[in-house]
Amino acid sequence: MRFQGKLFLWLAVFLAVMVGIYAFWAYQAEGEVEPVGTVALTLAFCLCLMVGFYLWFTARRVDVMAGDRKDAEVSDDAGEQGFFSPHSWQPLFLALGGAFSFLGIAVDWWVLVLAAPFAFLGLFGWVFEYYRGEDQRY
Structure with missing residues (x-):
């Protein structure tokens, strides 16, 4: 879970940089900031930041999972992963x-x-x- 948290946080950093580049580029081309793309990239940044923070915060409270270890085997993650409703409408x-x-x-x-x-x-x-x-x- 630590890896997933870091992945989303790095993606949030990337999106934050892209928001700045996109807004600057759109401003240079049209003379004003293009609102739709800027808002979409900003919301994607916020979503990645929220998910990354949640995963990072949760990873601190749970044991190290097999996906976080470099010496892990596929069989280390075997077993029950949780309960998922099989036939829910x-x-x-x-x-x-x-x-x-x-x-x-x-x-x-x-x-x-x-x-x-x-x-x-x-x-x-x-x-x-x-x-x-x-x-x-x-």
């Missing part, structure tokens, strides 16, 4: 809600009324998918 409903939301921004705001039930159903279902009540065992 909730991501589909959440994706439909997101798709209709973006369609509503592009077409007209009334489409968001169609998106709200899908997004609510998907999010609510995903959060409470394995909830069985308080103090009850599976």
Whole structure:
């Protein structure tokens, strides 16, 4: 996890440099800063910085993983990696809600009324998918 954190932090540094170069280059060509590309690169920088900081911060709290060791074998990372829901429909409903939301921004705001039930159903279902009540065992 340490390697992934460093990778995202270095990518954030690269994107920060690219934001400066892009804004300078666009300003020289057009006389004003081009907003779409500059904002997109800035948001990509922020996203990489956020993910890199999270991975770096989490790596300090967990044991060294096999991917962080130079002498690691593939079999060192064998075993259970976590629990992933095998047959959940909730991501589909959440994706439909997101798709209709973006369609509503592009077409007209009334489409968001169609998106709200899908997004609510998907999010609510995903959060409470394995909830069985308080103090009850599976």
